[in-house]
């Protein structure tokens with residue numbers, strides 16, 4: 699595979715429109731909500747009915763997935779009664795894609811009709827109160843890569859997607875967060891594992907040093923991962939309403955005395971163990987989006 703790290707800007711409006719048209723000509727589903735499945739969370743796409751799926755390597759201009767636990771296909775279908783499209787596998791910066799290319803599929807979701815985005819991910823806990831298997835609803839994020847000048851919106855702005863300058867104070871829609879909490883509260887055993895916190899994205903693929911973990915704790919980060927932030931920025935830029943959560947797959951190593959036990963395959967297994975609850979949570983949140991749009 700050729701890396702395109704130099705191509706900061708990826709995906710003209712015309713190109714994204716071409717992809718959207720390609721897809722809409724091949725499916726009758728008109729999705730309202732886009733869902734991004736994190737590492738080990740591809741089970742979400744398996745819940746859909748009336749499915750039309752497209753392997754990434756068959757879609758014009760689409761990147762391909764290179765990470766285990768990311769199947770690499772776009773799945774259109776219904777989750778309950780609501781038409782949705784799922785990315786069963788996302789793109790990460792460490793795979794060699796620019797942030798613009800990583801999050802280009804979010805713009806495709808918008809142009810096929812999605813008004814909402816639900817992003818999920820596997821993340822390591824910085825917050826020492828958290829436990830492996832917890833689900834952290836994302837209240838806010840810290841765009842660490844953005845501090846260093848890297849952003850999916852770098853380069854010329856196309857106003858057809860959204861504005862040049864973008865407010866991010868309510869990136870994660872408070873109303874949806876509140877719905878998710880109410881929904882989770884009604885699910886058996888969820889109160890014990892449900893958290894709400896701040897997510898931070900690093901470039902990866904290496905995990906954090908102890909000093910980096912401690913710094914992030916000082917910054918107010920609760921969980922850390924390698925995705926989501928650029929997808930949410932891109933989604934907010936094109937006016938989508940966003941909700942996201944992290945599955946806590948490991949505790950970050952915060953002391954030199956601890957044994958570092960990070961292993962991607964184990965993270966994917968944690969996803970499998972929690973898949974029933976995660977699918978139910980997402981299905982119920984999506985149903986609430988369907989209800990709110992039909993009233």
Ligand SMILES: O=P(O)(O)O[C@@H]1C[C@H](O)[C@@H](CO)O1
Pocket residue numbers: 735736737738765788790818819820821902923924925926961962965
């Ligand atoms: O796609 P997500 O953010 O769920 O993937 C996480 C972060 C890294 O890609 C990988 C580390 O194991 O899982």
